[in-house]
Amino acid sequence: TVHTVKTAYYFFVNYCHCTEKPKPKVTIKPAQHVFRGETVTLRCDIYSEGDTSWSYSWYKYGSTSVFSDQQEHTLSSVTESDAGKYTCKGSETEGSRRSQKSDAVTLRVSAPRAVLSVSPLNWLTEGDPVTLICEVHSFSTGWTFSWFTLTVSPDHYDLLSDSSRGAGGNYTVSSAALKHTGVYACRAEREKPVYKTQHSNTQLLWVSGVSPPVSLIVSPSRTQDFTSASLSLSCDDQSNSTGWRVRRYTDDGRLEDCSSLRRGSQTGSTCTIRSTITSDTGVYWCESESGEKHHPVNITVHSGVILESPVHPVTEGDHLILRCLYQHTTPANLSADFYKDGSLIQNQTTETTISTVSKSHEGFYYYKHPTRGESPKSWISVRGVSDEHSLFHSESQISVLSILSSVLAACAYLLVTVMLIFKCCRKRGKT
DSSP states (O other): OHHHHHHHHHHHHHHHHHHOOOOEEEEEEEEEEEEEEEOEEEEOOOOOSSSEEEEEEEEEETSSSSSBBBSEEEOOOOOOGGGGGEEEEEEESSSOOOOOOOOOOEEEEEEEOEEEEEEOOSSTTOOOOOEEEETTTTTTOOOOOEEEEEEESTTTTETTGGGGGGGGEEEEESSSSSGGGEEEEEEEEEETTTTEOOOOOOEEEEEEEOOOEEEEEEEESEEEEEEOOOOHHHHHHEEEEOOEEEEEEESOEEEEEESSTTTTEETEEEEEESOGGGGGGGEEEEOOOOEEEEEEEEEEEESSSEOOSSSSSSEEOOOOEEEEEEETTTSSSSOEEEEEEEEEEEEEEEEEEEESGGGOOOOOEEEEETTTTOOOOOOEEOOHHHHHHHHHHHHHHHHHHHHHHHHHHHOOOOOOOHHHHHHHHHHHHHO
């Protein structure tokens, strides 16, 4: 019958449509990897024969609910929470046909971060070359850079007056001077798409002179100390001038005055830290009221096993003793294995003695105990005898110049006195 034919035809058409469901395609503009804060548009396209209108359903992996029924869905000022996999599907607005679900398309949202590094070294001598390198990883092109120094005030950055010469990502100093000592940071920005990063990580750059006018005295006199201990640092100026204070740059990038610490106090040129914690690890130095920085010392605060090593560089030919100390035993000495630059030097010893130090002994030292753990690494610096002689020679020159100046002044005084006496005698003779 006619009715039976119509029913069969209707079933056949619908069956074919069901087995040939169109598959949507998802596109993301401007890109699948965008910056935080950008605007992103998701679009669902369904290609099929005939002039068919569709209604849409959008899904995000991890959720079964529909978050939009539009062909295009806009995400304004995206954050990392918007990142994920997106799919869509459709159904005919005037019919019963439904599409398949589209393939998932992944949206990635990240905040470009400027990363600062130093080449070749952070610790320099006057005249050494150094380059600060600022990079934005994963987004390598189209950036310009600005350069800053960090002050003690929290999150306060001063733009370098010649910041523009490091616009290519490299800020190079061909001959480092004492004035270049400081804590540096950089920032990157680009026009398309418009984005400005936060300030980068910080890097301490230290330039040392030949003969610093002040020394940093550390008590206890070692580069490693236990947690919950008391630490004292004092600026010793041979000329007895005042105005020196202790400052520090911690491992987590904080630049601080001793007086600003909750557990610290500054009395004159002496800084005292009560009950040390691991975050007290960092570089400490003496700084004058005019901003001169001298005599940096690396201090490591650690719980458990520490290495007792000298604060100041060791001179060639000197006697050196390194001890392994443990916080929770009395006496504190601990028998452990002794390493230099990753190689075992001596095992099961409480201390290691180097009777005559040479340049070959320079390196990183540490102890390792099978149950108590491993001490932090300490760099032992060896100063050549020639350095001592040059320092002595420069001081001797200053002493000789002082003596010569005094002698010349005395000679001039005597000469004037003799001339006056001679003139007086001549006048009396004529009279």
